[in-house]
Amino acid sequence: MSIKVSQVSKLYNTQKALNSISFSAEKGQIIGFLGPNGAGKSTMMKILTGFIKPNLGEVIVNDVNVIQNPIEAQKSIGYLPEHNPLYKEMYVREYLQFQASIFxxxxxxxxxxxxxVGLTLEANKKINQLSKGYQQRVGLAAAILHNPSVLILDEPTTGLDPNQLVEIRALIKELGKDKTVLFSTHIMQEVEAVCDRVIIIKKGELLVDKKLADLKEGNQQIIVVTFDYKIEEQFISRLPNVISYKNNYDNTWYITFESKEDMRPTVFDFAHENGLKILGLNTQNKNLETLFREVTA
Structure with missing residues (x-):
């Protein structure tokens, strides 16, 4: 097991940033680490890389206890923080030579x-002369320079243009063949394009830990229905095969069902039997974006 996180909690004064988080990851996995702003993603990544310590719990990376031996653990970890810490007065090649001397x-x-990482044409420039996207590449180069077996990337594609996005996604996918990659992002399409698995946290709590293949092959579906007037929540709960429901607007409900069959006829018949008029009835695929909205809203 490349990464093993057990019951990790972190407090900042009285605020609980992480609450008993546990997960593990193996070599060859690319994991999307998701959550709304303030969920605790960056805190977890800083703990994983040994930059801060948790109040409770254990973190093991490549059989090394990160809390007890952070420097030893960091030898096999590549880390790109959310705020890329570069010496911007240095030249690109000079900066990477400096990083290489450490290892x-x-x-x-x-x-x-x-x-x-596609920096050949920029290698003789000062870092402060580069665009934000190219500065991200310098940070990524520094993270993979010592060929780590575990990569922790906090918002690695920030500031990249569409072409650069494609290139960096391809690089992350290639790196993930023989490394364990954990990266955070707010771009759901990025996770679906690159990752094998997704972890979603909110307010320090782990809500979802799923393989993307399982998510795509599931039997869940979302029906969006708009009635002609606002109805009570307990009324919606009487529908068969309902997992969850949410009233986004006054008369519109997002209802998640567990069923292989299209549930729209069931919703239509239910409305007719109860004297309700339907103004709109649509279905949405159960994908990562809808799952994220459902669990973090």
Whole structure:
């Protein structure tokens, strides 16, 4: 097991940033780490990389206890923080040479890394001359320079243009073949394009830990129905096969069903039998975006 997080909690004064979080990850997995702003994602990543300590719990990376031996654990971890910490007065190649000296890495590896992240044409420029997207690439290059087996990437595609997004996604996917990659993002399409698995947290609580394949193959469906007037919640709960429901607007309900069959005829018949008029009736695919909205709203 490359990563094992057990019952991790973190307090900032009286505010609980993480509340008994547990999960594990194996080599070759790319995991999307999702949650609304303030959910605790960055806190968890800082704990995983040994930059801060939890109040409770245990974190193991490659059989090393991160809390007890952070420097030893960091030898096999690549980390790109949310706010990319670069020495912007340095040249790109100079900065990576400096990073390489910490890990005692050969200069040939620096050139390989520069090419891998698409910095060949920018390598002789000062970092402060680069666009935000290229500065992100420098941070990513520094994270993978020592060929870590675990990559922790906090918003790695921030500031990238659409073409750069495609290139960095492809790079993350390639790196994930022989590494464990955990990265946070707010872009659901990015997770669906790159990840094998998704973890969703909110207010420090782990809400979802699912393989994307299981999510896509599930029998859940969402029906969006608009009635001609506002009806009571307990009325919706009487529908068969209902998992959850939410009143987004006065007369509109988002209802999640567990069923292989299209539930729209059931909703229509139910409305007719109870003297209700339907003004709109649609179905939505149960995808990552709808799941995220459902559990974090």
């Amino acid at each position: 005692k890495i050969a200069k040939s590896e620096i050139e390989t890394c520069i090419e891998k």
